[in-house]
Amino acid sequence: MNQPDTKIKIADLSLSFGGIKALKGINLDIYDNQITAVIGPNGAGKTSLLNCINGFYKPQAGSIVYKGQNIARIRPDRVAKMGIARTFQNIELYSGLTTLENLMAARHIFMKQNFLTGGAYFGPAHKEEIAHRKIVEDIIDFLEIEPVRKKVVSMLPYGMRKRVELGRALALEPEVLLLDEPMAGMNLEEKEDIARFIVDIFEGQGETYPDTPILRDGVKCIVLIEHDMGVVMDLADRIAVLDFGSKIAEGRPEEIKNDEHVIAAYLGDE
Incomplete structure (x- = not known):
């Protein structure tokens, strides 16, 4: 079986907050065409790792190479423009805006026209907004x-706000999707819905959404933080x-499930 291409290469990544070492020399390859799960006890450094990947935290040492560039110390907005989007463990939406407005806000990074460059609203700026609106409506x-x-x-x-946040991440049309506990606090039915969406996002929906590439083609690199081991074992490659x-x-x-160190540190005996 051929080894998949490395999408993100993390090498010797270390992050500290004062005397607290959140990450200690992490080495991890994140592959294309795979769902990679990151698991561990609370406080293990999982969210800190995602925060380093998408530019929220600046590690003191190490590198995160994506598309041939070390992105470990660049701004989150630049990381997003390069094709990495995420959801948050604690929902980070514009609480005073509607669902539609939240998703349209995510499209802002793609908008080339404005009132100054586009002239009147019913010029190029209007046409561009219609195109972005179509993508958002499909999502x-x-x-x-x-x-x-x-x-x-x-x-x-x-549970619905969690879906909206997932939609906002998709509106950024990422090549890499970082999901930080997307099912936290949900009941069984809500978890099943999110698991179904993750699989459908990964596989793509083909010609169901022919004009929206992010849905048509899917996101072929997903990083998932999740505490529900049933979900992790079912979804993760x-x-x-x-x-x-x-x-x-x-x-x-299957290797992780039977690893003695993992059982001792996190999974426990059945």
């Missing part, structure tokens, strides 16, 4: 959030395990 349809498209997100149920800021194991789900 709303895909995530089955049409009933709440014009509702202010602060008024939505928790590869799993990395962190404990106290160090990587203690990496491998296929």
Whole structure:
């Protein structure tokens, strides 16, 4: 079996907050055409790792190479423009805006026209907004959030807000999608819905959404942080395990499930 291409190469990554070492010399290859799960106890460094990848944290040492460039110390907006988007463990939406407005806000980084360069609103700027709106409407349809498209997100149920946040990440048209506990706090039915969406995002929807490449072709590199081991074992092609800021194991789900160090640190005996 051929080894997949490396999408992101993390080497000797270290991150500290004062005397607290959040990440200790992490080495990890994230491959294309795979869903990679990152698991471990609370405080293991999982979210810190995603924050380094998308530019929220600046590591003191090490590198994160993506598209031939070390992105370890560049701004989050530049990382997003390069094709990396994420969701957050604690929902980070514009709470006073509607579902539609939140997704359109994500499209802002792609907008070339404005009132100064586009002239009157009914010129190039208007045509461009229509094109962006079509992509957003397809994402709303895909995530089955049409009933709440014009509702202010602060008024939505928790599970629906999680879907909106996933939609906002998709609106950035990423090549790499970072999902930080997308099912946290959900009931079984809501978890099943999100798991289905993750699989459909990864596989792509083909000609169901022919004019929206992110849905048509899918996102072929997903990094997932999740505590539900049933979900992780079902979805992930590869799993990395962190404990106290160090990587203690990496491998296929069946390998991780039977790894003595992982059992002792996190999974426990059945």
